[in-house]
Amino acid sequence: MRKGLRDLVGGVGDGEPSSSSKRKNVYPPIEAFWLPPAEAAPVEAKGSRGLSSKLLQPLKFRRSSEKRRSLKMAMExxxxxxxxxxxxxxxxxxxxxxxxxxxxxxxxxxxxxxxxxxxxxxxxxxxxxxxxxxxxxxRTDAISKEFKFEEREEVKKCYPHGFHGVDRYGRPIYIERLGMVDLNTLLQVTTLERFVKYHVSEQEKTLSIRYPACSIQAKKHIASTTSILDVGGVGMANFSKPARYLFTEIQKIDSNYYPETLHQLFIINAGSGFKILWKALSAFLDARTLAKIHVFGHNYVQELRVIIDPSNLPSFLGGNCVCSEYGGCLSSDRGPWNNPDILALLQVISSADEACDYDEEESGLASEDAWLDNRKIQALEEALAETKTKIEALETALEDTKVILREVTQYIDDLRT
Missing domain, CATH: 1.10.8.20 (N-terminal domain of phosphatidylinositol transfer protein sec14p)
Structure with a gap:
């Protein structure tokens, strides 16, 4: 393994030791055990329609059903x-x-x-x-359905960020350019509370749309994000009170309520000012998150290209993409989650899942009632068995008492005679 890749896996760029070098329980990527299962011959479900009725279905319908099942297996x-x-x-x-x-x-x-x-x-x-x-x-469900972030484009001008493409494995790529953030302007076009709600709505979209769409395109389960944080020009002056609030609030939400959705975070263009700031920031992060973070100076392009194909990497990060038709890569939201064919297929799968979920929920309620009834019956049977054991013990004691009484009676009769 060449030196650059070794740094990427376990340390900080430019030969410096990582702040996250302490021993930790680090698991393989969360998708590691979720590879597509080996193909097997379909098994006729008990009580399902026979072969003759299936043959009566239109060929196109049968093929589309098989495709959905195959994709569903890959996604699962x-x-x-x-x-x-x-x-x-x-x-x-x-x-x-x-x-x-x-x-x-x-x-x-x-x-x-x-x-x-x-x-x-x-x-x-x-x-x-x-x-x-x-x-x-x-009210997370209401936010994902009702929250409208009309100031999105204005926010992106003073806080450049966004999803752009996928890495070589198929995970979505998220990019932020912290060195270009103008916090004063940000607070003029939105509030910190609204920005946090916007962040939550994006997390919900990633779980419900981005990951499933990436899974369909990659034909394997995708469940985490590769992130890039450009910190060129960032120093202690950037860590103001509003900035600290935003960082800690978002970090708390992501760590506590969206766990294990970060695959790796690449911090690039880290200068001496950021490295001082990093010591303070890392105190807010748990050990598992720190183990996924890799800090680089200005020599990062080759390391990113190991993980990301240049066609999915913006030109300002050493890639080939400019997304000029969208006004720049961070405004494009480019990815399989915007592919109409994938979205249509995702909608079909989602509708089928909702129907299954409804049936399962209905049967689940019945199952829960039956489970509770069974628990009551089991408790009564246990109480009955315990009572039976006590009765048997009492009967044994009664028989012993009868024997003793007979012996005492015989003894008294002997004394009288």
């Missing part, structure tokens, strides 16, 4: 047996407490919380419950 990925066991255990814990909304009952969501807590199930459960409470208090 292969489950690691040990991780699936942990997910099932966490799911049961939450179900017993009636704290498992159907929307977040899926394998991948629960696995993210388990991984964030090193598979400590009670800790993952506590984190998940806080996540559900936060969503209710912050």
């Amino acid at each position: 990925g292969k489950h690691d047996p040990k991780e699936e066991e942990a997910v099932d255990a966490l799911r049961e814990m939450l179900f017993l407490d009636c704290q498992l909304p159907p929307k977040f009952n899926d394998y991948h969501t629960l696995l993210r919380f388990l991984r964030m807590r090193d598979f400590d199930r009670p800790a993952a459960k506590e984190m998940f419950l806080k996540f559900i409470k936060w969503r209710e208090e912050f």
Whole structure:
């Protein structure tokens, strides 16, 4: 492995030691166990329609159904047996407490919380419950549906940021140019509270649209983002009180409520001023996040090209893309999530999932009632068995008492005679 790539994997550019070099529990990329499963012959479901009825379906419909199933399998990925066991255990814990909304009952969501807590199930459960409470208090569902950030374009002029393309694995790329942020202008065109809501709405879009669209294009499960932070010109003067609030609030939200969605973060153009600032910033980050961050000076282009094809890398980062028709790469939101064909297919899959979720929710309610009834029956059976054991013990004691009484009676009769 050449030197540059070694630095990328485990350290800071320009030969400096990383601030995150302490030992940590670092797992493989979150998609590592979610590779497409090996193709297998379809198994006829019990009670499903026979071959003759399937042959009566139009060929185009059958092919489209098979394509959807194939894509769905690729998007879902292969489950690691040990991780699936942990997910099932966490799911049961939450179900017993009636704290498992159907929307977040899926394998991948629960696995993210388990991984964030090193598979400590009670800790993952506590984190998940806080996540559900936060969503209710912050009204996250309403934000993703109703929140309109009309000042988006004005904000991007004074805070350049945005999604642009995918890395070589297929993950979405997110870019920020912190050295070009004009915080005073930002606070004139929006408020910190609205910017935080905007950030949450973008996170929701990434989970619900960007990752699934990337999964369809890559034909494998995509569940995390590759991020690039250009900090050229950033120093202590940039770390004002509003900047500290924005950084800590967004970091808290991402770490606590969108865990395990960062694949890697590349901090580039780090000068001496930023390196001083980094010591203060890193104190706000957990060890797992720090392990994913790689800091580089000005020699970063070749390192980024190892991870990202030049066609997906903006020209200002050493790539070939300019997105002139959109007014620049950070205004384009370029990616498979804007491909009409992928979005149409995603809508079909989503509609089918919603229908299945509705059926599962209805059957789930019935199952929950049946489960509670079974628990009551089980409790009664246990109480009955315990009572039966006590009765048998009393009967044995009664028989022993009868024997003793007969012996005492015989003894008294002997004395009388």
